Amino acid sequence: xxxxxxxxxxxxxxxxxxxxxxxxxxxxxxxxxxxxxxxxxxxxxxxxxxxxxxxxxxxxxxxxxxxxxxxxxxxxxxxxxxxxxxxxxxxxxxxxxxxxxxxxxxxxxxxxxxxxxxxxxxxxxxxxxxxxxxxxxxxxxxxxxxxxxxxxxxxxxxxxxxxxxxxxxxxxxxxxxxxxxxxxxxxxxxxxxxxxxxxxxxxxxxxxxxxxxxxxxxxxxxxxxxxxxxxxxxxxxxxxxxxxxxxxxxxxxxxxxxxxxxxxxxxxxxxxxxxxxxxxxxxxxxxxxxxxxxxxxxxxxxxxxxxxxxxxxxxxxxxxxxxxxxxxxxxxxxxxxxxxxxxxxxxxxxxxxxxxxxxxxxxxxxxxxxxxxxxxxxxxxxxxxxxxxxxxxxxxxx
Numbered sequence: 001x002x003x004x005x006x007x008x009x010x011x012x013x014x015x016x017x018x019x020x021x022x023x024x025x026x027x028x029x030x031x032x033x034x035x036x037x038x039x040x041x042x043x044x045x046x047x048x049x050x051x052x053x054x055x056x057x058x059x060x061x062x063x064x065x066x067x068x069x070x071x072x073x074x075x076x077x078x079x080x081x082x083x084x085x086x087x088x089x090x091x092x093x094x095x096x097x098x099x100x101x102x103x104x105x106x107x108x109x110x111x112x113x114x115x116x117x118x119x120x121x122x123x124x125x126x127x128x129x130x131x132x133x134x135x136x137x138x139x140x141x142x143x144x145x146x147x148x149x150x151x152x153x154x155x156x157x158x159x160x161x162x163x164x165x166x167x168x169x170x171x172x173x174x175x176x177x178x179x180x181x182x183x184x185x186x187x188x189x190x191x192x193x194x195x196x197x198x199x200x201x202x203x204x205x206x207x208x209x210x211x212x213x214x215x216x217x218x219x220x221x222x223x224x225x226x227x228x229x230x231x232x233x234x235x236x237x238x239x240x241x242x243x244x245x246x247x248x249x250x251x252x253x254x255x256x257x258x259x260x261x262x263x264x265x266x267x268x269x270x271x272x273x274x275x276x277x278x279x280x281x282x283x284x285x286x287x288x289x290x291x292x293x294x295x296x297x298x299x300x301x302x303x304x305x306x307x308x309x310x311x312x313x314x315x316x317x318x319x320x321x322x323x324x325x326x327x328x329x330x331x332x333x334x335x336x337x338x339x340x341x342x343x344x345x346x347x348x349x350x351x352x353x354x355x356x357x358x359x360x361x362x363x364x365x366x367x368x369x370x371x372x373x374x375x376x377x378x379x380x381x382x383x384x385x386x387x388x389x390x391x392x393x394x395x396x397x398x
Contacts (some may be wrong), residue, residue: 064125066234071166072123074102075190075222077231077318085109087224088162088188097158100166101175102237104130111139111164120146120153155182164190171211174199178219178245179256187245193226198242201367210267214260217367252371261290261372261384266362275358275374278348281341288344291383344382352379 066072075081084106090096090113101119103108104125111134121127127147134140146153151172161177161184170191177187191199200221201207206244215221224242229235269277278284325343352358357373377383 009071018260025391026375052056061189064129071100071168072248073164073232073236074236075105075227075231076165077227080227080231081106081109081224084162084188084190086115086158087244088186090114090160090162094159095157097155097161097163099163101130101309102126102164106162106164107143108133108137108139111137111142114142116142116144118144118146118158120150120155121150121151122147130215151176153155155180157182159185160185161187161189163188167195174203174211175244178215178247183248186243188224189245190227190240190242193239193241196223196243201244202376203281204364208363209270210263212366213263213267213370215245217254217259220243221245252367254371254374255385257385258378258383259371262377263382265368265384270363271361273359273361274352275349277362278352279345284345284348287348287382287384288340290385291381323339348377348382349384351376 027112039341066074073380075303088096090110092113093116094114095118096110096114098107098117098119100179101121106128107117107119119130120234121130124147127145130145131140134143146193151169165173174187174189177184198209199212199215200223201209201212212221217375221242224244227240227242228237229237232240265273266277349358351373355373357369364368375386
């Protein structure tokens with residue numbers, strides 16, 4: 001580094017120095033790549049992207065601080081951005097939902113090919129920069145912005161999702177999108193590599209988990225590509241991956257509250273045998289309590305993939321309060337005797353033994369077997385969720 005440039009850097013705050021040096025390195029690396037077959041239009045696009053990155057640096061000099069703790073990592077590699085848009089197969093009639101648009105590197109590209117983009121951003125500073133950039137491109141009429149928390153926001157109708165998902169909300173957000181009230185064609189998501197591997201995991205994989213089980217009940221997950229951590233600004237600690245999630249044409253007829261409670265029980269100790277999981281006294285007493293609660297609320301119905309998350313959140317809070325005292329209640333003499341406990345254990349073991357599940361482990365079971373086991377347990381009067389919500393049990397149309 002020459003002396004004048006070094007002296008200039010020394011006069012700039014260290015936080016800004018880091019971003020400037022990283023961006024300069026990224027731009028230099030792009031210049032060194034072979035360009036013999038680059039189309040003139042693509043060359044102009046890359047030149048424009050270089051200007052956008054420099055503009056982003058100027059914004060940072062204007063005190064735009066990116067919070068790693070909030071997952072604020074901006075994707076800056078134009079080739080990766082173009083690939084994400086291309087593989088999403090966006091039509092000119094599509095409305096695209098983007099969550100966490102940041103300063104708009106991906107948003108601009110989406111606006112160029114879609115009819116409309118709905119961007120959900122919680123950071124007001126990012127919203128200001130995004131509006132300015134979109135206006136400069138003359139695309140502001142095609143953009144709607146929702147400033148707020150994506151987990152709490154009520155999404156409008158959309159055709160597909162294309163987004164760089166903040167790592168801190170990946171799990172609840174993927175669940176909300178897959179089981180949300182809005183039908184969709186596909187979700188193209190940029191996720192942390194480790195999280196993507198968990199989402200893609202299959203039975204017998206070490207990463208196989210409850211999230212993969214629940215998502216794959218209603219959708220198919222496809223791996224697209226890995227993205228290097230140095231393609232982001234600021235640079236995260238780990239690489240990322242792009243996946244596409246597409247809804248299944250049909251999903252099994254199962255009550256989602258019951259299914260999620262059942263998978264929570266099984267995957268709390270996914271490598272234990274089912275016999276060992278259901279031998280735990282506390283767990284059996286909890287199932288007795290839930291079955292008695294169910295007796296007051298009638299029969300379960302069938303739920304589709306589209307789910308009322310507002311009602312679910314309210315009930316989840318109620319259940320958490322109940323769980324704090326459930327063990328004390330279940331041990332109360334009036335709640336159930338040792339004879340009740342023994343009888344209930346015997347009923348569970350009978351189902352497991354009769355159907356060959358006693359020695360099986362949740363980590364090795366596909367959804368078909370888990371669904372079969374849940375059905376058999378329900379038929380024997382064993383339930384995992386104590387209540388149903390009126391209005392949630394009707395199938396919603398696509």
